[in-house]
Amino acid sequence: MNSSNPSTGFSGRGVASGWQLAMKIKYFAYLRDTTHTAAEHYSQPAATIGDLLEVLCQRYGPGFSRWIRTPEGGISTIAIILINGKDIRDGAWVDTPLSPEDEICIFPPVAGG
Amino acid sequence: MNAWTGTILRVNLTNGTIKKEPLDVKAARAFIGARGLAAKMLFDEVDPNIDALSPENKLFFAAGPLTGTFAPNVGRYDVVCKSPLTGAIAASNSGGSFGPELKYAGYDMIIFEGKAPAPVYLWIHNDQVELRDASALWGKEVPETTDLLRAETDEDAKVACIGPAGEKLSFIASVMNEMGRAAGRSGVGAVMGSKNLKAIAVVGTGGVSVADKDAFAAAAKDAAAKIKAHPVGGTGLKAYGTDVLVNILNSVGSLPTRNFQDGYFPTADKTGGEALAANNLLRPRGCHSCIIECGRATKVTNPKFAGEGEGPEYESAWGFGADCGIDNLDAIIKANFLCNDLGLDTISTATTIACAMDLYEAGIITLKDTGGIPLNFGNAEVMVELVKMMGNREGFGDKMADGSWRLADAYGHPEYSMSCKKQEMPAYDPRGVQGIGLHYATSNRGGCHVRGYTIAVEVLGNPVKMDQHTTEGKPDLVITFQNLTAALDSTGACLFATFGIGGDELAALLSGATGIPYSTADFMKAGERIWNLERMWNLAAGLSSNDDVLPERLLHEPIKTGPSKGEVSHLNEMLPVYYDLRGWDANGVPSAERLETLGLA
Amino acid sequence: MSKVIMIYPERCTGCNMCVLACAFTREGEARPSASRVHVYNWEREQFSVPMLCQQCDDAPCVAVCPTGAMHRPDGTIVVEYDVNKCIRCRMCVQACPFGNASYDMVTNKILKCDTCAGAPECVAVCPNHALEYVDVTVSTRARKKSFAKKFKDAFQEVA
Numbered sequence: 001m002n003s004s005n006p007s008t009g010f011s012g013r014g015v016a017s018g019w020q021l022a023m024k025i026k027y028f029a030y031l032r033d034t035t036h037t038a039a040e041h042y043s044q045p046a047a048t049i050g051d052l053l054e055v056l057c058q059r060y061g062p063g064f065s066r067w068i069r070t071p072e073g074g075i076s077t078i079a080i081i082l083i084n085g086k087d088i089r090d091g092a093w094v095d096t097p098l099s100p101e102d103e104i105c106i107f108p109p110v111a112g113g
Numbered sequence: 114m115n116a117w118t119g120t121i122l123r124v125n126l127t128n129g130t131i132k133k134e135p136l137d138v139k140a141a142r143a144f145i146g147a148r149g150l151a152a153k154m155l156f157d158e159v160d161p162n163i164d165a166l167s168p169e170n171k172l173f174f175a176a177g178p179l180t181g182t183f184a185p186n187v188g189r190y191d192v193v194c195k196s197p198l199t200g201a202i203a204a205s206n207s208g209g210s211f212g213p214e215l216k217y218a219g220y221d222m223i224i225f226e227g228k229a230p231a232p233v234y235l236w237i238h239n240d241q242v243e244l245r246d247a248s249a250l251w252g253k254e255v256p257e258t259t260d261l262l263r264a265e266t267d268e269d270a271k272v273a274c275i276g277p278a279g280e281k282l283s284f285i286a287s288v289m290n291e292m293g294r295a296a297g298r299s300g301v302g303a304v305m306g307s308k309n310l311k312a313i314a315v316v317g318t319g320g321v322s323v324a325d326k327d328a329f330a331a332a333a334k335d336a337a338a339k340i341k342a343h344p345v346g347g348t349g350l351k352a353y354g355t356d357v358l359v360n361i362l363n364s365v366g367s368l369p370t371r372n373f374q375d376g377y378f379p380t381a382d383k384t385g386g387e388a389l390a391a392n393n394l395l396r397p398r399g400c401h402s403c404i405i406e407c408g409r410a411t412k413v414t415n416p417k418f419a420g421e422g423e424g425p426e427y428e429s430a431w432g433f434g435a436d437c438g439i440d441n442l443d444a445i446i447k448a449n450f451l452c453n454d455l456g457l458d459t460i461s462t463a464t465t466i467a468c469a470m471d472l473y474e475a476g477i478i479t480l481k482d483t484g485g486i487p488l489n490f491g492n493a494e495v496m497v498e499l500v501k502m503m504g505n506r507e508g509f510g511d512k513m514a515d516g517s518w519r520l521a522d523a524y525g526h527p528e529y530s531m532s533c534k535k536q537e538m539p540a541y542d543p544r545g546v547q548g549i550g551l552h553y554a555t556s557n558r559g560g561c562h563v564r565g566y567t568i569a570v571e572v573l574g575n576p577v578k579m580d581q582h583t584t585e586g587k588p589d590l591v592i593t594f595q596n597l598t599a600a601l602d603s604t605g606a607c608l609f610a611t612f613g614i615g616g617d618e619l620a621a622l623l624s625g626a627t628g629i630p631y632s633t634a635d636f637m638k639a640g641e642r643i644w645n646l647e648r649m650w651n652l653a654a655g656l657s658s659n660d661d662v663l664p665e666r667l668l669h670e671p672i673k674t675g676p677s678k679g680e681v682s683h684l685n686e687m688l689p690v691y692y693d694l695r696g697w698d699a700n701g702v703p704s705a706e707r708l709e710t711l712g713l714a
Numbered sequence: 715m716s717k718v719i720m721i722y723p724e725r726c727t728g729c730n731m732c733v734l735a736c737a738f739t740r741e742g743e744a745r746p747s748a749s750r751v752h753v754y755n756w757e758r759e760q761f762s763v764p765m766l767c768q769q770c771d772d773a774p775c776v777a778v779c780p781t782g783a784m785h786r787p788d789g790t791i792v793v794e795y796d797v798n799k800c801i802r803c804r805m806c807v808q809a810c811p812f813g814n815a816s817y818d819m820v821t822n823k824i825l826k827c828d829t830c831a832g833a834p835e836c837v838a839v840c841p842n843h844a845l846e847y848v849d850v851t852v853s854t855r856a857r858k859k860s861f862a863k864k865f866k867d868a869f870q871e872v873a
Contacts, residue, residue, distance in 0.1 A: 028360050029353055029387060038382065067344070078344060078574055085366050085676020089578050105364045109344035111573045111612055112355030112386075112407070112427045113566055183738035185731070210730070210755075217746065256758060292757045320737065320745025330738070341841065398760055399729035404841035406727045410760035423760065 008059070009044030024103045025056070029110050034063035043100075049081060050094030052104065067108030080107035115324040116178035116626035117141055122220050122242060124235060126308050127168060127227030131242050136221055142629055143712060146221060147177035148204045149603030149643040151193035154224070155202065156646055161654035165197035165300075166282060166307040168228035174215065174273070174313065175222040177605025181213035181321040181401070184333040184622050185340055186610040188213050188401030191602065196299035197307075198284040198461070198516055199534040199559040201651045203299035206563070206602055207273075208400030211290035211315065214271040218317030229309035234274075236266050237315040247311035251280060254454045255289045258312060266314045274312035275302045276456025278504045282306050284515040285461035285503075285537075289453060293408075293423025294400065297458040299536060299558050300516075324628025332621040340404055340613030345575065350407040350609065351397045355427035357386030358540070359434070365572060365581060366677030367545030368431065369538075371438045371490050372464070372471035373531045373666055376542040377675025378435035384442050389430070393446060398423070405609050411446055418447035418497065425449040425459070428562070431540035432463025437470060438490030445493075448500045455504025461516050464537035466499050468517035468529055469509075477524050483509045531667075534559030534660050543667050543684070545677035546571050548579070548587035551687045552595065554661045557647040563608055565594040575612065584683045588691035599647075600640030642711040645695075645703050649713065658701035661688060716791060716850050719827065719834055721764055721861055726844035728755045728762035732836035739835045741821060748818055750827040751836050751845075764845060766836070767814040767827035768862050769793055775806035775815050775826070784815075784826075791850060797823050811866060 011022065022041035032038060046052035053075060057065035070076050075094055080087065082105040088096050098104075114136070123132045144153040151173035163169040172194045179187040190212030196203035215223070218237050225235075232247040245265075250258050255276045262272050271291060279286035279302030286302030287295045296302075305311075323329040340346040349357065362368040363381040370378040382388065389409065398408030412421045418441075425433070425446055433445040452459045472478045473488035480487065486495055486509065502510025513520050517530040517537055531538050536559030543550025552565035562568065567590050571581040579586060597616055598608060604623055620636040623629075631639075667682045692699065696707030708714045736749040746752070751766040773793050775784045783800035786793050806815045806824060815826040827834075829847070837847045 026364070028364075028385075029349070029357055032387060038387075077578070080361060080572075080574065082364055082676075085364060087365060087572070087574070087578065087581065089574055090580070107361055107364075108349070109575075110349035110353060110357045110361070110386075111345040111569065111575055112350065112358035113563065113568070113608060181744055183734040183744045259757070291755075293760070318745075318747040320741075320743040320748065322743040326738075326742060337839070395760065396724070397727055399727035399841075401730050402734060403727070403729045404731060406729070406841070408727070421759075 009042050010059075011041045011043065023098060023100055026103065026105045028105070028107045030067055030108045031064060031106060034060045045100070046098055048094065049083065049088065049096045049098060049104070050075065052098060053081075053094075056106075068106070076109065078109035080109075081105070115322050115628055116182065117146065118216055118219050118221050118321070120220050122223040122237070123226065124223060124244070125226045126229040126233065126244070126310060129244055131244070141178070143639065144643060144646075145177060145600060145603035145623070145639055147175045147180070147189070147603045147605050148191040148193065148206065149599065149639065151175040151191060151222065152202060152204065152643060152647050152650070155193055155195070156650050159195060161195070161650055163195065165195040165200065165304060168308070170195050170304055170307070172225040172301070172304050172308060172310070173222060176212040176216050177603055178627055179622060180605030181216035182323060182329070182626055183402070184329070184626075185337040185402060185404045186607040187605050188403060189605050189607055190215065192288050192296040192301040194301060194304045195654070196301070196558065197282070197303050198300040199536050200654055201534055201558055201656055202647050203301050203304075203558060204602070205288070205296035205298045205301045207288070207290055207294050207296040208403070208607060209271070209291040209294035210401040211271045211273050211294070212605060213401045214315045214317050216317065216321050217319050218315050219319050223313065225308055225310060228307065232309050232311050234262065234310070234312040234314060237313065237317075238267065239317060239319065250311050252277065255456055256292050256454060259292055262312055262314045267316045270314040270316050272312055272314045274456075275305045276454060276504065278456045278514065279303055279306035280311075281506045281514065283457065283503065283506065284519065285458045285465065287452075287456050287458045289456050293453055295453070295458070298460065298561060302456050323626040325625045329622065329625030332618065332625045336610070336614045336618045336622060337404055339618065340610060343613040346405050346609065346613040350405050350612070353386030353390050354397070354407050354409045355386070356389050356425060356430045358427040359385035359430060360387065361572065362541060363435070364676070365545060366672060366675035367542040367572070367581070368435050369531070369540060369542045370435045372436060372467040372529070373542065373664070374471070375674055376545045376672035376677050376680075378440070380440040381435055383440040384430050384434040384445055388442055389425075392442065395421075400607070403607065405607070405612070407609060413443045413446050415443040417494070418443040420447055420450045422450040422453055424453065428539045429459035429463065432460055432467070433496060436464055436467040436540075437496050439493050439496060441493040444497050448497050451497065451500040451504065455500070457500065457504050460539050461537045462500060462503060464531055465503070465513050465517040465520060466496055468521055468531065469499070469513055471529050472521060472524060472526065475529070477526050477529070528665050531664055532560050533663060534656065536560045541568055542672065542677070543663055543682040544672050544680045546581045547584050547683060547687070548590050550663055550667065550682040550684050551587055551691060552591045554663050554684055554688065555591065555595075555691060557644065557651055564598050565591050566598070566608065567591055567594055569611070582677070582680060584687050588687050588694050591691060592694055595644055596637050596640035598640070599643040600636050603639070603643060638711070642713060645708065645711055645713055648703060652702060661701055717829070717832070717847050718769055718791065718850050718858065719766060719829060719837060720846045720848050720858060721766070722844045722846065723761070723763040725842045726753065726762040726764055727842055728753060729841065731839045731841060732764055732845055735835040735839040739830070745820070748820065748825065750825045763865070765812060765814060765865070767793065768812065768858060774809035774811065778805045778809040780805065792829055793826070794828050795824055795826050800824060812862070812869070
């Protein structure tokens with residue numbers, strides 16, 4: 001179990017240190033190439049999913065953001081973003097508020113059949 | 114002719130005659146080819162009430178007008194007949210290069226009639242076509258059959274054949290081509306076996322011409338650019354295969370688990386495309402003219418499940434995985450290899466095993482029935498063993514070899530079979546994704562996802578996103594997907610081309626290739642025509658709206674855990690709307706007016 | 715002209731788009747037997763190898779051609795084929811150790827890659843960069859020859 005890094009708020013698969021609740025973020029497919037982990041906890045408050053994605057794009061750089069951002073700089077609507085298993089891509093979804101107990105799943109645009 | 118070769122082979126296995134017939138151009142225009150045109154010919158030639166395994170059934174191997182052309186992702190053919198599994202029309206679609214090779218040999222389609230007195234195979238070398246003795250091949254598995262046939266015919270022959278499962282008339286037997294590609298569903302392999310037809314080997318050195326080279330080349334270039342530019346078609350499927358869906362479906366709580374007892378499998382990640390790519394993938398593979406490359410050349414080194422071969426794709430990984438409560442990817446891959454070798458449909462094989470496990474845990478079948486084999490969920494060794502037993506009809510495997518419905522019904526509990534029209538449903542829980550449930554219930558070949566893949570919209574958000582849990586708008590969505598796919602299948606194109614192109618591009622390709630101007634509306638109408646024709650044949654075969662149903666479990670037992678906890682399917686809200694939008698009456702019978710509009714009256 | 719088509723079999727998925735591109739753009743129909751590139755698939759191993767003319771320095775097809783139809787214009791590295799000088803003796807087909815020259819009965823001519831005059835269609839359509847059109851440098855030529863040797867050895871072994 002890693003302890004939380006106070007400067008970034010990220011910690012490994014375990015729960016972040018201290019009393020603070022931490023949201024769980026799960027990564028899939030290409031995103032794991034840059035995150036090098038399938039899941040981690042984040043203890044610093046991100047008010048909305050848009051804010052969180054911004055933090056993650058900064059943290060993981062172009063290898064991550066290329067799957068999340070559109071070429072115009074917006075957030076892609078074919079990356080699949082789930083909050084507690086619910087697909088939130090509808091209307092002004094980037095403003096969806098987050099709470100510390102949320103579990104967020106982020107998939108780059110992939111499909112099958 | 115352009116696009117179509119203009120010639121059909123008709124092989125009477127009873128008396129050994131082989132005839133070349135001209136293609137009915139008018140029918141080809143209306144029903145396109147492959148699935149659609151073969152359905153039209155089945156409709157005209159085969160009494161819907163025959164026994165599917167009798168000599169009266171006919172077996173069509175049909176390529177489409179785009180099959181073999183220089184367009185992206187158009188290498189496919191369909192195997193069409195009456196299905197022993199469902200009693201409905203079967204049309205199983207496969208890739209590889211068998212379909213293109215058939216076109217290069219000069220044929221759009223082969224029709225097999227009757228039954229050979231002893232095992233035979235058909236050898237096609239351009240215009241030389243002959244039936245040959247296959248008694249030395251009978252009993253052989255798919256890879257050995259393929260190798261032996263090549264040694265006997267031509268080292269580059271493309272071979273489609275059945276394995277032991279098809280010979281032993283398993284209702285869930287596939288037809289395999291080039292060892293690893295499957296016309297998997299609805300028991301088409303059993304129909305081939307019932308005719309004593311072991312294989313077809315084909316070598317073609319001709320070509321497929323197109324009517325307007327410039328227009329066709331422009332349409333092909335446009336289609337290729339769109340597929341490559343799309344993140345899914347261009348890169349995603351090549352990197353992870355279709356198995357990348359395991360985590361997506363699980364994360365939205367719609368990964369059927371333990372025979373659809375639940376919709377969430379906590380350790381699913383161990384069986385997903387990411388794990389497959391990290392641990393087992395040798396390289397991606399593509400069918401003829403494929404620029405997507407979802408095919409998986411894989412290897413298992415674990416001695417218990419060692420092997421090398423093709424797969425698994427998503428439905429197979431789910432079926433042998435979450436649906437059996439198993440998270441051992443090595444065992445899942447091994448089960449897939451065995452299905453390829455024995456000639457079994459992976460979806461129906463896996464879900465029949467899941468059904469057996471469910472019956473066992475419920476105490477309906479016991480160790481006495483299974484010959485002492487404990488069938489608990491999660492037992493990977495037993496799962497792999499059962500695949501072998503099913504393919505060879507050994508022991509309890511004999512009872513399982515005709516699918517989950519026959520198995521469960523034999524013990525008085527057909528409700529344990531997670532099937533529609535007695536064909537097993539694939540890997541998307543209708544309780545968590547409403548539209549796909551409506552599609553399963555109404556699909557002309559029973560439980561099946563590839564005739565109306567609403568998952569693209571309901572889960573993946575491609576090209577638009579709809580809420581997976583609502584019923585609103587879903588009947589319309591299902592109908593659009595069903596019609597589009599019917600037309601697409603009939604061209605010879607791959608469903609995955611739709612991760613990049615749609616009706617507009619396909620109509621342009623078809624127009625350039627055939628010289629017949631198909632508008633997008635014409636193309637979609639052809640799809641609707643094919644769908645209704647299949648429906649009419651099924652109704653004549655004795656199916657009715659009573660068969661447009663889902664298992665009771667999905668209507669009344671909510672998903673227990675995960676993000677879709679508490680959900681059930683609302684099929685009965687959607688079905689009347691679907692009938693109405695289709696122009697069918699309350700009993701699901703197409704109206705005379707609609708049939709007239711479609712040229713089917 | 716100082717570019718050649720390099721083959722990377724480890725990237726090939728066996729899709730045959732190169733074959734179709736060659737046949738369609740050069741001969742006007744999707745006829746694999748009219749292609750100058752062929753892809754061989756080993757189904758058990760699920761491995762595919764595209765094969766096409768390697769533009770040999772010391773080219774047997776040129777050496778054996780009695781009319782000069784197979785020739786290397788001065789200053790180029792591509793062996794070209796002049797259909798007007800060809801008497802269809804097919805000695806080039808016999809001579810090529812890789813089988814990369816073939817005779818097409820339909821068009822009555824020899825099929826051999828000429829890199830589409832510097833814009834090879836097979837390379838353009840390959841979705842996996844299993845074929846690349848690259849400058850002949852010392853290193854690429856060494857790479858090319860090492861691959862060519864592998865194919866040669868493999869074929870000698872099975873012959």
